[in-house]
Amino acid sequence: xxxxxxxxxxxxxxxxxxxxxxxxxxxxxxxxxxxxxxxxxxxxxxxxxxxxxxxxxxxxxxxxxxxxxxxxxxxxxxxxxxxxxxxxxxxxxxxxxxxxxxxxxxxxxxxxxxxxxxxxxxxxxxxxxxxxxxxxxxxxxxxxxxxxxxxxxxxxxxxxxxxxxxxxxxxxxxxxxxxxxxx
Numbered sequence: 700x701x702x703x704x705x706x707x708x709x710x711x712x713x714x715x716x717x718x719x720x721x722x723x724x725x726x727x728x729x730x731x732x733x734x735x736x737x738x739x740x741x742x743x744x745x746x747x748x749x750x751x752x753x754x755x756x757x758x759x760x761x762x763x764x765x766x767x768x769x770x771x772x773x774x775x776x777x778x779x780x781x782x783x784x785x786x787x788x789x790x791x792x793x794x795x796x797x798x799x800x801x802x803x804x805x806x807x808x809x810x811x812x813x814x815x816x817x818x819x820x821x822x823x824x825x826x827x828x829x830x831x832x833x834x835x836x837x838x839x840x841x842x843x844x845x846x847x848x849x850x851x852x853x854x855x856x857x858x859x860x861x862x863x864x865x866x867x868x869x870x871x872x873x874x875x876x877x878x879x880x881x882x
Contacts, residue, residue, distance in 0.1 A: 729788035730760055734824065736792045743839070747792040747824040753812045759801060759824075762808040764788040771836035778805040778831075779871045795852055796825030798845035802867040805831050813867065829855040830868050833875045 728736065735748045753759060764787040768775050774791050775783040785791075790810060793801060800816040803809075803826045810826070812818050825843070828835065829852065838853040855863060855872050860880070868876070 729764060733760055734789045736789050745792050746794055747789060749818050749822045749824055750820055752820050753818045755812055755814050755816055757812045759810045759812060760790065762790060762810065773837045776803065776805060776831045777833065777871065793824045793826055795828040796843040796845060797827065797841060797847040797849050799825040799827045801826040803831055805869045827866055828852055829858055830866055830872060833872060
């Protein structure tokens with residue numbers, strides 16, 4: 700299966716976005732009818748769990764609270780070359796998986812169910828971080844344990860293109876891959 704690519708125009712941050720919250724850890728639940736956050740005392744072990752059942756391709760949530768940030772951070776996501784945003788919402792708790800059940804489309808600013816998956820209420824929500832990150836601010840060992848597990852997540856720059864086939868990839872990641880191929 701060929702890699703899926705968003706055909707929407709890249710998202711451009713506008714000054715009309717809500718100001719960044721002091722800390723997403725202090726914020727009230729942003730999607731209380733859709734997402735439950737299971738918080739952990741262990742670092743990086745909190746998780747987002749679906750409160751709804753959805754079919755493949757369905758919209759889970761629009762990304763509406765995001766704000767631009769000057770640099771990549773552990774919690775930011777990339778919307779283009781050198782462009783990063785903070786979710787400022789419970790979406791930040793959606794963990795990485797090499798076999799994700801969600802897609803984060805940075806051009807459309809939405810989170811959708813992956814085209815090949817269903818989500819049931821109670822499922823942990825996951826997305827493939829390299830679909831939006833060329834080179835991550837902080838790499839980490841992957842613990843997803845799926846048959847597609849890449850064992851270390853550093854960004855798409857460090858993944859063989861053949862291994863990215865079948866994943867939804869945001870336009871800016873596809874452009875990076877094309878540039879890399881032509882070098």
